[in-house]
Amino acid sequence: MDKKTIMESLARESHEKGGFNxxxxxxxxxxxxxxxxxxxxxxxxxxxxxxETIFQLASVSKTFTACAVMLAVRQGLLSLEDRIVTYFPxxxxxxxxxxxxxxxxxxxxxxYFDDMDWFFRIWRExxxxxxxxxxxxxxxxxxxxxxxxxxxxxxxxxTGYNLLALLVERLSGIPYExxxxxxIFEPAGMSSTRCCHIRRDGxxxxxxxxxxxxxxxxxxxxxDSKRYGEVIAFDGLNGDDYVFTNIFDMLAxxxxxxxxxVLTLEEQQMMYxxxxxxxxxxxxxxxxxxxxxxxxxxxEHNEQFGLVVSHSGGMPGVATWFERFIDADxxxxxxxxxxxxxxxxxxxxxxxxxxxARDQEPxxxxxxxxxxxxxxxxxxxxxxxxxxxxxxxxxFIVDEVWMRDGELWAKAVDEDGEMTFRLYPIGENEFGRKGxxxxxxxxxxxxxxxxxxxxxx
Numbered sequence: 389m390d391k392k393t394i395m396e397s398l399a400r401e402s403h404e405k406g407g408f409n410x411x412x413x414x415x416x417x418x419x420x421x422x423x424x425x426x427x428x429x430x431x432x433x434x435x436x437x438x439x440e441t442i443f444q445l446a447s448v449s450k451t452f453t454a455c456a457v458m459l460a461v462r463q464g465l466l467s468l469e470d471r472i473v474t475y476f477p478x479x480x481x482x483x484x485x486x487x488x489x490x491x492x493x494x495x496x497x498x499x500y501f502d503d504m505d506w507f508f509r510i511w512r513e514x515x516x517x518x519x520x521x522x523x524x525x526x527x528x529x530x531x532x533x534x535x536x537x538x539x540x541x542x543x544x545x546x547t548g549y550n551l552l553a554l555l556v557e558r559l560s561g562i563p564y565e566x567x568x569x570x571x572i573f574e575p576a577g578m579s580s581t582r583c584c585h586i587r588r589d590g591x592x593x594x595x596x597x598x599x600x601x602x603x604x605x606x607x608x609x610x611x612d613s614k615r616y617g618e619v620i621a622f623d624g625l626n627g628d629d630y631v632f633t634n635i636f637d638m639l640a641x642x643x644x645x646x647x648x649x650v651l652t653l654e655e656q657q658m659m660y661x662x663x664x665x666x667x668x669x670x671x672x673x674x675x676x677x678x679x680x681x682x683x684x685x686x687x688e689h690n691e692q693f694g695l696v697v698s699h700s701g702g703m704p705g706v707a708t709w710f711e712r713f714i715d716a717d718x719x720x721x722x723x724x725x726x727x728x729x730x731x732x733x734x735x736x737x738x739x740x741x742x743x744x745a746r747d748q749e750p751x752x753x754x755x756x757x758x759x760x761x762x763x764x765x766x767x768x769x770x771x772x773x774x775x776x777x778x779x780x781x782x783x784f785i786v787d788e789v790w791m792r793d794g795e796l797w798a799k800a801v802d803e804d805g806e807m808t809f810r811l812y813p814i815g816e817n818e819f820g821r822k823g824x825x826x827x828x829x830x831x832x833x834x835x836x837x838x839x840x841x842x843x844x845x
Contacts, residue, residue: 389744389747389749391414391421391422391744392421392422394740394744394750395412395414395422395424395740395741395744396422396424398736398737398740398741398750398753399412399424399426399737400426401737401753402426402733402734402736402737402753403426403427405730405733405753405755406728406729406730406733406755406822407728407729407730407731407732407733407734407735407736407737407753407755408426408427408722408724408728408733408734408737408738409426409427409428409437409724409725409726409728410425410426410427410437410443410597410707410722410723410724410725410726411423411424411425411437411439411441411443411634411635411722411723412424412635412720412721412722412723412741413635413636413638413639413719413720413721413722414718414719414720414721414741414744414745415639415642415718415719416717416718416719417717417718418639418642418643418646418717418719420639423439423635424439425437425438425439425441427725427726428726429441429595429596429597429598429725430598430600431598431600431606431607431608431609431612431726432607433607437597437725438595439634439635439636440580440595440634440636441595441596441597441634441723442580442593442595442596442597442632442633442634443596443597443632443633443634443706443708443723443724443725444586444597444599444629444630444631444632444701444703444706444708444725445629445631445632445633445701445708445710445723446629446701446702446703446706446707446708447546447628447629447699447700447701447702447708448631448699448700448701448708448709448710449583449627449628449629449630449631449701450549450627450628450684450699451641451684451685451699451710452568452572452583452631452684453549453552453553453556453626453627453628453684454491454552454659454682454683454684454685455572455650455651455659455684456552456553456556456564456567456568456571456572457487457491457552457555457556457683458651458655458658458659458683459571459572459650459651460555460556460559460560462655463560465556465559465560466487466555466559467487468486468487468488468491469486469487469488470486470487471483471484471485471486472485472486472487472490472495472551472555473485475555475558475559476524476551476554476555478524478528479524479527479528481527481533481534482495482496482497482527482534482538484537484538484539485497485538486538487552487555488663489538489539489548490545490548490549490551490552491548491552491663491682491683491684492542492662492663492671492681492682492683493542493543493544493545493548493663493671493673493681494538494539494540494541494542494543494663494665494671495538495545495548496534496535496536496537496538496540496543497527497534497535497545497547497548497551498527498530498532498533498534498535498545498547499543499544499545499546499547500523500526500530500546500547500550500622500625501546501803502530502532503526503530503531503532504618504621504803506526506529506530507526507618507621507622508618508621510522510621511618511620511621512618517585517587517588517620517621517622517623517624518621518624518625519624520550520553520554520557520564520624520625520626520627521554522624523547523550523551523554523625524554526547527547537666539664539665539666540665540666541665541671542663542665542671542672542673542681544673546625546628546629547628549627549628550625550626550627550628551627552627553626553627553628554626554627557626564583564626564627565582565583565584565626568582568583568631569582569583571650572650575644575649575650576640576641576644576649576650577640577644578633578637578640578641578644579637580633580634580636580637581631581632581633581634581637582631582632583626583630583631583632584630584632585623585624585630586623586632587611587619587620587623588620588623588624593632596632597723597725598610598705598725599619599703599704599705599706599725599726600705600725600726600727601613601615601616601704601705601726601727602726602727602728602729603615607726609705610703610704610705613704614805615704615804615805615806615807616704616705616804619703619704629701629703634723635721635722635723638710638719638721638723639719639721642712642719645712646717658682658683659682659683659684659685660682660685660687660695660697660714661682661687662680662681662682662687663680663681663682673686673687674686682697684699685697685698685699686698686699686700690713690746692746693713693715693716693718693746694713694714694715694716695713695714695715696711696712696713696714697711697712697714698710698711698712704727704804705725705726705727706724706725707722707724707727707734708721708722708723708724709721709722709738709741711742711745713745718745720741720742720745722738722741729822730755730756730757730822731822731823731824731825732753732754732755732756732759732822732825733753733754733755735825736751736752736753736754737753739751740753755822756812756814756820756821756822757812759812759814759820760812760813760814760820761813761814761815764813766794768817768830769791769796770791771830772789772796772817772830772835773789773790773791773796774788774789774844774845775787775788775844775845776788776789776835776842776843776844776845777842777843777844777845778842779840779842782838782840783802783803784800784801784802784826784837784838785800785801785802786798786799786800786828786835786837786842787799787800787801787806789811789835795810795811796810796811796813796819797809797810797811798811798821798828807823809821809822809823810822811828814827815829817829817830817831826838
């Protein structure tokens, strides 16, 4: 199997179909098998991406935060069983939460995305970006209290990693960004990597890929987007995001870990051990993939390849993936700076990389146009049009359906606001859209999607 040629071909095809825009690298035993770059690092399509281009990592940054905590433990600054109220006494609602709980998302600390308006209000009213130290104020003021008792279950929390970064900063006595630079990036040989805040403070890289999102048939920078522009309100946080790097430094990070340059192999083994619940069971991160969550890593035990650890990252205009086959010594990373025009084209590329890294033949990349029924029967489409009721517990709501130029369109609402999209027929009375894998079906005056059935109003 010629993985190099196949990956290059798939990257080009996905990009041409509105999917992948970024860089990728795949290595076996430290030797690069395939790498490359496709697309643009600016929304205007004037600056080509190169293999050296710098990308925002989003939540892949958590691997560095967990490493920083382990280094602080080694230095005797704290222990994994320390309760966070010892250091943050104002967080009385989180009395039983420990450092370990924060690391493996079992502390019940609410995610700041559950109350984004708190950050938006500061940005709108005070005209400033909140710093990471204000995460304490957020937890005291937000209406979102503890989600569950410490150790009761696993629920992903970006806020928990903000607290970890703040803890490292306060106990070490130096800014968190500087702690990472001195103790991780420099020892690992990651010369193109830094933790910083480009939206708040300005772009520090000459070869930086700006996060871009599709909007009205063109791409715009995330901060200029009608739906996502207020993402700047989060740009003062640390720990959950805001490490910037390229594919070569991510390979250097993999090798530094394997060689014990930053953390010992024993320390890493602790990080690759799934958290435990109060019941004694493993805390499950992804039931479909049978993954647990250790310290900053999703953990999988694969029958063929042994221990596999990984992390994904996502923000508006940002999609990243870092996967390390610990026993088989394989490394896969891709960095993307643009939301896809057709999500299936992006997912097809991602899934193909995953299969190739596991010595499997990839599936062809298909878009919604490839799946759409040719010359569909539109005789009933007018009856599908109208307003639909809103499920009380849905994060994504389809509000209205109408005809335009002979095609069906829909308006939906999610936590980021409203969106409109064309519906493509993919079966009898069944439709899909470009922006995701959502399937909608119409029947007897009802609209069905996910597990919801919504009556026409």
